[in-house]
Amino acid sequence: MTPPRATAGHPGLWAGLRPALLLAALWLAPLAFLALFYFFPLGSLLSLSFSRSAGGPAAPFLSILTSRFMRGVIGFTFGQAALSTALTLLLGLPGAYLLARRIFRGKDVLRALTAVPFVMPTLVVAAAFSALLGPRGWLNVALMDLFNLAAPPLRVLNSLGAVVLAHVFYNTTIVLRTVGDFWSHLDPRLGQAAQTLGAGRAQTFFRITLPLLMPAIAAASLLVFLFDFTSFGVVLVLGGPRLATLEVEIYRQTVSLFNLPVAAALTVIQLAFTLGITALYLRLSARLQRPLHLRGRAQTQRPLRGFRERAVAGALIAMLLVFLLSPLLALAARSVSRLDPEAGEQGTLRPGLTLDYYRELGVNRRLSRFYAPPAAAIGVSLVYATATVALALGLGLPAAWALARHGGSLASRLIDPILMLPLGTSAVSLGLGFILALGRPPLDLRASPILVPLAHTLVAFPFVVRSLVPALRSIRPRLRHAAAALGAPPLQVIRRIDLPLVGRGVLVAATFAFMISLGEFGATALVARPEFPTVPLAIYRFLSAPGSLNYGQGLALSTILMAVCTAGMLGIERLRIAEVGEF
Amino acid sequence: MSRRLLTLIPLFGSVLASCGPRGPRALTVMTHDSFAVSETVAAAFEAENDVTLRFLASGDAGEAVNKAVLAAGNPLADVFYGLDSTFLSRALEAGIFEAYESPLLGQIPDSFELDPGHHALPVDYGDVCLNYDRAYFADRGLEPPGSLEDLLRPEYRSLLVVENPAASSPGLAFLLATVGHFGEDGYLDFWEGLRENDVLVVNDWEAAYRTEFSGSSGGGPRPIVVSYGSSPPFEVMFSPEPLEEAPTAAVVSDGSCFRQIEFVGILRGTENRELAEAWVDFMLSVPFQEDLPLQMYVFPVNSEAGLDEIFARYLAIPEHPAFVSPEAIAANRETWIEAWTETVLR
Numbered sequence: 027m028t029p030p031r032a033t034a035g036h037p038g039l040w041a042g043l044r045p046a047l048l049l050a051a052l053w054l055a056p057l058a059f060l061a062l063f064y065f066f067p068l069g070s071l072l073s074l075s076f077s078r079s080a081g082g083p084a085a086p087f088l089s090i091l092t093s094r095f096m097r098g099v100i101g102f103t104f105g106q107a108a109l110s111t112a113l114t115l116l117l118g119l120p121g122a123y124l125l126a127r128r129i130f131r132g133k134d135v136l137r138a139l140t141a142v143p144f145v146m147p148t149l150v151v152a153a154a155f156s157a158l159l160g161p162r163g164w165l166n167v168a169l170m171d172l173f174n175l176a177a178p179p180l181r182v183l184n185s186l187g188a189v190v191l192a193h194v195f196y197n198t199t200i201v202l203r204t205v206g207d208f209w210s211h212l213d214p215r216l217g218q219a220a221q222t223l224g225a226g227r228a229q230t231f232f233r234i235t236l237p238l239l240m241p242a243i244a245a246a247s248l249l250v251f252l253f254d255f256t257s258f259g260v261v262l263v264l265g266g267p268r269l270a271t272l273e274v275e276i277y278r279q280t281v282s283l284f285n286l287p288v289a290a291a292l293t294v295i296q297l298a299f300t301l302g303i304t305a306l307y308l309r310l311s312a313r314l315q316r317p318l319h320l321r322g323r324a325q326t327q328r329p330l331r332g333f334r335e336r337a338v339a340g341a342l343i344a345m346l347l348v349f350l351l352s353p354l355l356a357l358a359a360r361s362v363s364r365l366d367p368e369a370g371e372q373g374t375l376r377p378g379l380t381l382d383y384y385r386e387l388g389v390n391r392r393l394s395r396f397y398a399p400p401a402a403a404i405g406v407s408l409v410y411a412t413a414t415v416a417l418a419l420g421l422g423l424p425a426a427w428a429l430a431r432h433g434g435s436l437a438s439r440l441i442d443p444i445l446m447l448p449l450g451t452s453a454v455s456l457g458l459g460f461i462l463a464l465g466r467p468p469l470d471l472r473a474s475p476i477l478v479p480l481a482h483t484l485v486a487f488p489f490v491v492r493s494l495v496p497a498l499r500s501i502r503p504r505l506r507h508a509a510a511a512l513g514a515p516p517l518q519v520i521r522r523i524d525l526p527l528v529g530r531g532v533l534v535a536a537t538f539a540f541m542i543s544l545g546e547f548g549a550t551a552l553v554a555r556p557e558f559p560t561v562p563l564a565i566y567r568f569l570s571a572p573g574s575l576n577y578g579q580g581l582a583l584s585t586i587l588m589a590v591c592t593a594g595m596l597g598i599e600r601l602r603i604a605e606v607g608e609f
Numbered sequence: 610m611s612r613r614l615l616t617l618i619p620l621f622g623s624v625l626a627s628c629g630p631r632g633p634r635a636l637t638v639m640t641h642d643s644f645a646v647s648e649t650v651a652a653a654f655e656a657e658n659d660v661t662l663r664f665l666a667s668g669d670a671g672e673a674v675n676k677a678v679l680a681a682g683n684p685l686a687d688v689f690y691g692l693d694s695t696f697l698s699r700a701l702e703a704g705i706f707e708a709y710e711s712p713l714l715g716q717i718p719d720s721f722e723l724d725p726g727h728h729a730l731p732v733d734y735g736d737v738c739l740n741y742d743r744a745y746f747a748d749r750g751l752e753p754p755g756s757l758e759d760l761l762r763p764e765y766r767s768l769l770v771v772e773n774p775a776a777s778s779p780g781l782a783f784l785l786a787t788v789g790h791f792g793e794d795g796y797l798d799f800w801e802g803l804r805e806n807d808v809l810v811v812n813d814w815e816a817a818y819r820t821e822f823s824g825s826s827g828g829g830p831r832p833i834v835v836s837y838g839s840s841p842p843f844e845v846m847f848s849p850e851p852l853e854e855a856p857t858a859a860v861v862s863d864g865s866c867f868r869q870i871e872f873v874g875i876l877r878g879t880e881n882r883e884l885a886e887a888w889v890d891f892m893l894s895v896p897f898q899e900d901l902p903l904q905m906y907v908f909p910v911n912s913e914a915g916l917d918e919i920f921a922r923y924l925a926i927p928e929h930p931a932f933v934s935p936e937a938i939a940a941n942r943e944t945w946i947e948a949w950t951e952t953v954l955r
Contacts, residue, residue: 074679149815156820161829178830183820184811267773267810268954278775281671283943284678284699364849382849392903395648396664454672461679472685473637473665551642552676554666563642569815570643572840572906573847577819 048516049435052428056421056487057441063480064448067459068293074462075290086291096275100295103271106186106261107254110193114250115243117194117349118201124342125202126209129329136343137202138595140350141537144199145545145591147562148259149569150584151192151353155264157581158356159183184266192260194349197250204249204493207534208242213321240314241499245492248307252300252449258548272296276452293455300450304443312433354588361581383578387586396556398564400586407544407560413479414486414543415536421483422490422535427524429491430498445491448484453548456481460553475558481549486539493538497531498524537598544591561587634660636884639686639876641673642666645904646897654891660884670778671696677876678703684876687885690892692729692872695781698939701728706874709886713893713911721870721910723935729872732892733907736838736927737782738859738866739769742824745832754833756862757790760803767807770821770831773954775946776812778869783835784949785938786867789931793941800952810953824857838866839906842923846903861927868930871907 076083090096125137146154157163159182166178173179182188216238220230236243258273270278272292279289330336364378390397398406425445432438464471471477501524509519547562554563561583568580636658644666651662665686667673674696677689681703692700700706706728714722714730721731739754746753754760760769772780787796809831811817818825822834825844841855860866873892875885891897898909902920909916916924 152815153819156816160820162820183816262776262812263816265812267776267812281669281675282775282781282946284675285943380849392645393647393649394645394904395651396645397648454668457668457672458675458679461676461685465680465683465685472680551666552668552672554642556640556642556644556664556666566642569819571847572818572837572843574825574844575847575849577825578849 045432049428049432049437052424052432053437053441056425056445059421059483060445060448060487064451064456064484067456067463068451069459070462071455071459072290072293075286079287083287086287087295090288090291090295096292099270099272099275102269103255103273106189106193106269106271107251107257110190110197110254111247111251113190114194114197114201114254115247117345118198118246119205119243120342121198121346122202122206122209124339126206126212127214127327128335128339129327130339134596134599136346138592138599140202140346141199141541141595142354142588142591143195143350144197145541145587146196146354146584147545147547147565148263149547149566150357150562150587151195151260152263153569153581153584154353154357155188155192156183157360158353159188164356164359183264184268186265186269188264188266189257189261189269191349192264193250193254193257195353196260197253198346198350200249200253201243201246203534203537204246205239205242207530208496209239210323210326211321211530212238212326214326237314241311241496244307244311244314245496248304248446249449249489249492251303252446255299255303256296256450256452258452272299273452277454280454280458289455293452296452297447297450300447301443304446308439308442357581358585358588361578361585383575383582386575386579387582396559398557398559400561400564400583403559403561403564403583404586404590406558407562410479410482410550410560411540411543414482415539417479417483418486418490418539419532419536422487422494423532425487426491426494426498429495433499446488449488451484453481453552456484457549457552473553475553475555477553478550478560479543481553482543482546483539485546485549486542489538489542490535493535494528494531497528501528533598537595540594541591544587544594561590634658634881634884635663636660636688636881636888637663637665637686638888639665639667639673639677639684639689641670641691642668643670643905644691647900647904650896650900653896654888658884658887662888674700677705681705682878684878686876687879687881688873688888689876690732690871690873692874693778694723694868694870694872694935695778695785695938695942697723697729697872697935700874701726701935702939705877707877707879707882709875709889711886711890711893713890716911716913717893718910718912723870724872729874730889730893731870731910732873733898733901733905734868734870734910735907736859736861736866736868736930737779737786737835738838738861738927740822740824740834740836740840740857740859742822742832743854743856743858745823753858754860756860757787757799757865760808760833761799761806763806765806765833767809768831769803769806769833770809770811770817770829771803771835772814772817773810773812774949777814779814779835779837781942781946782867782869784945785933786865786931788945789867789933790864796945797948797952800949804953808953837906838925838927839902839908839920841925842920843906845923846919855923859925861925863927863929864931866927866930868927868932870910 079085121140125133143151159165159180161178166180169175169179182191212235217230217234220234221227225233255271256273257271258277261269261271261274272295276289276292276296279285279292330339361383362379362381364380387400429438429442433442460477461472506519506523509523510516514522545562547566550560550563551566559567565580565583565587568576568583644664654660655662667676667685670691670693673689673691676685678700684705689705701724708727709730710727711730714727717731721734723729723731741753743753751764754765759765771783774781774784784796787799790796791799809821811821814836817834818836818840821829821831822836823829823832824834825840836859838859838861841857841859844857845852845855873889875882875889879885893911895911895914898911898914901907901909902917
């Protein structure tokens with residue numbers, strides 16, 4: 027017997043090794059990034075925390091599982107996330123259909139506006155909901171005037187209702203974008219064929235369209251569910267003192283009580299759920315995924331026809347506006363109203379418009395070293411957002427590629443669910459982990475502003491991957507095989523086939539990364555340089571300072587953030603109109 | 610698009626450049642995110658000591674303390690400012706500070722010095738007190754509340770909004786005021802009574818003061834709120850229109866307020882001990898102390914610092930705030946909050 031020859035130059039072996047090497051190369055940067063800036067810091071915090079547990083690492087888990095209160099927190103976290111996700115889909119799916127399949131005037135403006143809620147920091151959303159639904163919000167004031175009531179009739183704030191409304195407000199855009207984008211490229215001829223063969227409209231939808239849409243719907247649901255599941259600010263500020271999610275409890279155990287072992291156990295529990303939910307999604311989506319004929323929009327969209335279609339579309343648009351825009355409009359309206367109540371008059375605003383709050387933004391009245399004019403804060407926010415987009419795409423593209431092309435390999439199947447973990451990790455834990463892990467030269471980054479885009483990228487990365495993978499997977503392998511058979515080397519296949527097809531996915535991914543960075547508050551606040559506040563930080567400073575002039579300025583700056591965000595989204599819509607990556 | 614992106618590069622560069630020291634020497638001061646200082650005051654210190662100040666905002670007061678505790682011995686900064694009396698024990702037990710007996714402590718009344726070892730030096734204070742909407746009570750010919758006990762009276766039913774002590778710093782301070790005033794045996798009975806009198810609990814100061822309280826910009830339905838003793842003068846100062854009278858007033862009777870004191874300390878392991886001492890002295894000196902009220906809405910502990918005329922007119926300072934020692938707070942914080950939650954919320 028002759029031993030097999032294993033020379034490196036052997037062509038057969040090289041051909042066998044090449045895919046594995048390519049896969050390793052694709053994973054290298056994303057995994058190195060996650061290892062250094064996610065697993066290492068979090069692991070350091072967890073090991074320190076458990077080492078402080080008097081009864082060993084199992085003790086805090088036991089105390090959590092035997093506590094009725096903690097079990098209630100876990101149950102509530104699940105329940106509110108499921109309810110919020112269901113309602114988000116209920117509003118988002120019809121909206122996605124409208125935006126994907128129909129052409130009407132003002133559509134790009136509507137699309138851009140629906141993204142604005144996603145960017146708003148929680149404190150702004152709380153102020154917006156209070157301006158609309160609070161005891162002296164526009165709605166209550168109107169109802170009190172109309173029916174001559176002495177007390178505000180609506181008590182929405184500090185309840186599960188407010189939490190769910192805010193989640194729908196925040197996350198509907200995820201459904202609109204993830205599902206809508208996929209839908210707008212779905213070949214309509216399949217449905218048409220079914221109808222030619224005698225299927226009714228409902229039957230066509232449930233038997234043909236819905237199954238084809240399922241990968242996108244599942245991806246959107248996963249992201250929405252995880253966002254709701256790990257909700258912190260919304261629950262704290264709008265849910266009132268009786269409601270707590272796991273994330274709220276982690277914060278309370280860490281910051282207020284400094285009970286690190288219990289906080290660590292809660293963190294592990296939340297991560298386990300995140301992992302479990304993601305694994306479930308991946309099993310589902312593997313079954314749902316099928317290669318498709320994707321079509322350019324010109325073939326899938328048509329104008330509204332007939333009275334009924336127009337009426338339904340009108341109703342859908344009205345619903346989107348009510349749920350997603352009315353709080354923002356209420357806030358914008360309040361930012362130009364006088365805010366100080368007239369002496370002795372309960373429940374009324376002194377009538378009158380004012381631009382005082384906007385003017386005041388340009389004045390460094392307190393001569394503070396940390397005064398930042400709005401333009402400067404917007405500049406800082408844009409710098410961080412741009413860096414986040416670059417970093418998240420640079421890391422997300424190869425990862426998504428590996429998952430889409432080599433999704434069946436063991437490595438990919440193991441790594442895939444792990445990529446979602448940062449979404450299930452609280453900013454507080456990560457911030458403390460950074461302190462523990464990144465404090466030794468040559469890598470003392472603890473005080474560096476670089477941590478801000480790094481932290482934003484951790485949140486944006488799962489979004490980028492999840493938006494890209496369905497787009498990459500839906501490319502039919504035959505196209506690539508054909509190109510390869512015609513003699514195109516792998517890189518050329520990537521450049522000529524995959525890249526153009528994936529352009530639209532990249533655009534959606536970049537949009538999410540941009541929006542996440544623009545609105546992020548928690549991680550930013552942990553490593554802020556007060557001389558260079560982002561817009562959310564500057565807003566927070568105003569809203570937490572006494573006096574109505576400060577409050578008004580907070581509202582004014584929030585309105586400016588909305589305007590910047592709308593303008594940014596419209597800019598991206600313009601890019602879409604140029605049909606980047608269309609085919 | 611690409612040209613617009615290009616214009617951002619210098620901006621990014623400037624953010625990056627600011628990581629490194631700008632002057633010949635740098636002093637890093639770690640704070641909570643409410644920290645602020647006048648440009649002239651900070652610049653005076655920099656010129657005098659030939660140093661560049663670098664400030665590091667590290668989240669809210671609790672988050673900042675935790676970060677300092679976890680970095681004990683290998684500090685992120687030279688000085689930490691913003692430790693308050695409710696977190697004092699956590700920081701001292703972790704040994705994050707080097708002791709420093711500043712000569713300026715002589716100008717500060719003993720009542721502010723909660724750390725006899727001089728690791729944490731008092732800088733400023735603020736009183737958490739009941740505030741009420743003056744117009745509401747004047748219009749109805751109703752006497753405003755004068756003490757904590759008054760809140761239990763039937764005519765004040767459904768008038769009070771407070772913050773959740775588990776989530777809010779003024780909320781915790783007010784709970785401590787009731788512990789200090791009624792004692793460990795009596796505070797829960799008081800809260801039981803408040804619950805029967807329909808107290809409203811919200812999670813944070815913004816929701817209580819801006820949304821539910823009737824006397825400020827929120828204009829909500831409740832005319833009594835837990836806020837700061839300094840809120841009335843700031844309502845006057847930060848009103849879009851000049852006001853003759855403050856729209857609100859604070860209740861400062863004996864035992865009804867809780868005094869939050871904020872401390873500064875030199876972080877153990879600093880390589881700039883000498884400069885750090887200079888900065889601590891500077892924070893306790895008159896120019897910085899007089900800058901405090903308008904920058905951070907808190908008040909000087911240095912008895913030689915003067916206050917703006919507006920404060921003399923509108924600020925009420927409690928002579929005998931309720932007191933609970935930092936050690937007792939550290940030992941019982943969780944128990945008190947849990948018992949409170951059980952009594953008021955469940």
